[in-house]
Amino acid sequence: MSLHWHILGAGNLGTLAAFYLRQAGFSMCLAGRPEAPRRLTFPDGRSHDLLLPGDDGAPIRYLILATKAAQSLPALAPLRPRLGTGTTLVRLQNGLGSLDHLPPPHPHIIDAVANSGAWREPLPGGGEHIHLAAENTTLLGDGHSQPPSWFGTLADHWPQLSWRPDIRLQQWLKLSLNAVINPLTALYDCDNGALLADSRLQPRFGALAEEIDALARHLLPEWPGETAARARALAQATAGNTSSMRADVRAGRATEIHYINGYLLRQAEQIGMALPEHQRIVAEILALHRP
Ligand SMILES: NC(=O)c1ccc[n+]([C@@H]2O[C@H](COP(=O)([O-])OP(=O)(O)OC[C@H]3O[C@@H](n4cnc5c(N)ncnc54)[C@H](OP(=O)(O)O)[C@@H]3O)[C@@H](O)[C@H]2O)c1
Known part of the structure; x- marks a missing residue:
């Protein structure tokens, strides 16, 4: 199967996607x-040097969007004349809501939940060196039970890539954990595990989780609850890790709070529900940086 993909945002996840698209035999730019130029180093030490071709200016049929959430609309704006309703856009991002205000034409959107961990640094001589610190599952879905025809070829080459008919639930499960762990670790400038060790943080941890469960039960009939327990288990399993939001705050970059806790606030507002703990923590994170 010969498909041509465009990659918008060749940072950590965009470079990983570019690598696996090539492995699967697809062309990309x-x-x-x-x-x-990109160097991609895997957790086992294998390194690959890639030269990602520049934009060919052609109509865009298959697109990976892997910018940070807030960069999505500005990055897509100049590409609009090359997009159409026949375009498939794979949104390889954390958080929700980054394309809520995308003007027409509306592509077919496939959402993703990416659980790998990567960071990057400048490559001597130009380009970027992407370090894949942990390679975990990547879930894709668009609400349909069956994936598109190209998916099997890609999944044959991309380890732990799977199609999920319940992608919305999977996104909310991920969002719920990010919405507890990320802002608290950013605010208190601590590793994930410190959230469990510091008893002063427990009330906030619990309150954030409870508000998420209350909202999600309204919006998703299949919501399993237990956000606090799941967040505790993740904080334990990743005790030594720095969350992406803490890393963004430390580096003076804008965080993705608007698409994590901010998204929850917008959803809650639509059904007249208040999430005071999320409102408070969004304000506190925004006070640390200017988005
Ligand atoms: N990194 C991880 O471990 C990880 C794991 C799971 C999920 N995620 C999520 O995946 C998404 C992407 O994260 P990431 O870590 O891959 O981000 P990233 O490394 O910052 O990559 C974003 C890329 O988008 C590029 N970009 C920004 N504006 C652009 C534009 N207008 N046109 C073309 N390219 C543009 C940036 O280029 P410049 O550098 O030149 O600005 C950068 O290369 C986020 O939602 C993140 O939360 C990340």
């Missing part, structure tokens, strides 16, 4: 950017 960047969108909106010139040719770019």
Whole structure:
């Protein structure tokens, strides 16, 4: 199967996607950017040097969107004349709501939940060096039970890539954990495990989790609850890790709070529900940086 993909956002996850698209035999190039060198190092030490071709200016049929959530609409704006209703857009991002205000034409959107961990640094001589610290599951879905025809070929080459008919639930499960762990670790500048060790943080941890369960029960009939227990288990399993939001705050970058806790607030507002603990923590995180 010969498909041509464009990658918008060749940072950590975009480079990983570019690597696996090539492994699967698909052609690809960047969108909106010139040719770019990348080195991708896997957790076992294997390294690959890639030269990602620059934008070919052609109509975009298959697109991976892997910018940070807040960069999505500005990055997509100049590409609009090349997008159409026949475009498939795979949104390889954390958080929810980054395409809620995408003007027409509306592509077919496939959502993702990415559980790998990667960071990057400049490559001597130009380009970026992507370090994949942990390679975990990547879930894709668009609400349909069956994946598109190209998916099997990609999944044959992308370890732990799976199609999920229940992608919305999977996104909310991930969002719920991010919405507890990320802002608390960013605010208190601590590793994930410190959330469990510091008893002063427990009331906030519990309150954030309870508010998520109350909202999610309204919106998702299949919501399993138990957000506090799941967040505790994740904080334990990743005790030494720095959350992406803490890393963003430390580096002086804008965080994705608007698409994590902020998304929960917008959903709650639509059904007239208050989430005071989330409201408070969004304000506190925004006070740390200017989005
Ligand atoms: N990193 C992880 O471990 C990880 C894990 C799971 C989920 N995620 C999620 O995946 C998403 C992407 O994260 P990431 O870590 O891959 O981000 P990232 O490394 O910052 O990559 C974003 C890329 O988008 C590029 N970009 C920004 N604006 C652009 C534009 N207008 N046109 C073209 N390219 C543009 C950036 O280029 P410049 O650098 O030149 O600005 C950068 O290369 C986020 O939602 C994140 O939360 C990340």
